[in-house]
Amino acid sequence: MSIMAHTDAALREQFLQGMSRVASTVTVVTTAGDAGTQGVTVSAMSSVSADGERPTLLVCVHHRSAAAEAIRNNGRFAVNILRAEEATVSDHFAGRLRREDGDKFACTDWEAGPTGQPHIAGALAAFDCVLLSEQRIGTHHLFIGGVEELYLGESGDPLIYSNRQYGRPASIQ
């Protein structure tokens, strides 16, 4: 291993290449309220803590995404963990697939969670959050959600994104 000087562009490219080797769960982060209903595909999601006043999680959403502004103004969001069978839902909420009517939400069935946030019907898991804190780092908003309610659907495999493609977890034992 060598430590080299990089131009910003080269470092960015290496960063993206390094991150392509990470395996991430794919989620659709949704929000509903006075600021409207929006959703976006997000792999930058992490548990923060199960303890404290309530459990907390983190999602990172690009500032240009309509969902970012809506989350800030609605003060609530839900994190839907996609199933391995839901790659097309991910593609719709990432803008890779588009319906003629432009309605991303029409790509699957929805239920309103207990605080009114959109849950995918039968989701592997959906976390209903109140927005506790946010910070802008470069291009992205970091949203910390306090989990208020949780929906757990039938067990199954989560959708994974790694090496710039979708997959599912494989057991090694």
Ligand SMILES: Cc1cc2nc3c(=O)[nH]c(=O)nc-3n(C[C@H](O)[C@H](O)[C@H](O)COP(=O)(O)O)c2cc1C
């Ligand atoms: C697998 C996958 C993971 C993604 N993860 C993120 C993410 O963590 N944060 C983010 O802001 N965008 C992420 N994106 C990109 C957004 O989903 C994409 O830019 C989307 O079109 C933004 O929608 P909008 O501009 O219509 O709101 C991801 C896309 C894919 C396919």
